[in-house]
Amino acid sequence: MLMAILLASCGGDSFKIEGEISNLNGGVVVVVFSADSAMVDEQVELDSKGRFTFSGVASSPVIVSLTDMRGEPLASLAVVNGDHLKVKGDASKPMSIKVKGNRLNEDWQLFRDEHASFYSNPDRLDAAIEKFVREHPADMLSTVLLMTDYSDFRDHDKMDKMLKGIDIKARPESLLQPYKDNPVGSRMNHLPRVMALTLVKHGGSFEEINMTEHMSLISFWTLPEENRKALIDKLAGIDEGIRVIDVLAESDTLRWHKTIADDPKEWKHYWAPGGPLEQGIQLFGLTTIPWFAVTDSAGLVIYNGTSVDAAIRAAQGKLKSQPK
Secondary structure (H helix, E strand, C coil): CHHHHHHHCCCCCCEEEEEEEECCHHHEEEEEEEECCEEEEEEEECCCCCEEEEEECCCCCEEEEEECCCCCEEEEEEECCCCEEEEEEECCCHHHCEEECCHHHHHHHHHHHHCHHHHHCHHHHHHHHHHHHHHCCCCHHHHHHHHHCCCCCCCHHHHHHHHHCCCHHHCCHHHHHHHHHCCCCCCCCCCCECCEEEEEECCCCEEEEECCCCEEEEEEECCCCCCHHHHHHHHHCCCCCEEEEEEECCCCCCCHHHHHCCCCCCCEEEECCCHHHCCCHHHHCCCCCCEEEEECCCCEEEEEECCHHHHHHHHHHHHHHCCC
């Protein structure tokens, strides 16, 4: 039914978002979504009353993320051409921000309100989403929840089974494409060459990281991360010729700042808004989190796996083999 409701609004050739957000640092909201294989990353200024308007094009349903200038999430919306959505709330309390405008987003809002305490407990949230998906196979919200708020992608067979259990009309290809293109459970036959990686930089917006200037060790993790101090101590002891890139691979960044506060200042911290399904980081073959990858100065991936010790050995061994 939700598919019909969403498509019924497709009378226009664009969608519109009107917002009113208080306490937003910088007075700018960043609108991020994927449209026709291109990433839209646009900064929209708020007026003196915290209001903004954004118009975009999405011929098929897509997820639009609203963040502040530091990449902190404000709201997520499911949109398609013809939609007119309204967003209102306090940026200092992201869970208080409400979305109105069509049945799908309002049901999504209701789910988040009813399970607000679960959003700080991934296991409980995943269980609630799994239950919803089982009980609502004809509801597009099942697909939206799996693609956005669900975090356990380690069991690819389980994930695939849940998606196949959703009625075909409730799981449009435009929502599934990031997962289909980059199934977390798949293994690569050949290690790739990564020329650039585009992620949200801590304290800023999207940044393209050139992977051909330095040898790099990339650490992918989610919150809460156990034994982070031990991990940081190991990474801090590697050779200076190896660049460390720290990537939070989940949609929630509320505890990000506190967690990385004591990390070495020269490290750059990034956020993958799409979590483990972020298209760019799937080049590193993630099958679980935490995950580590090493690239040489030409961008060739020389290690990817779950062992930080193996990653460090691969990076240091490659560094020693290079001509002086």
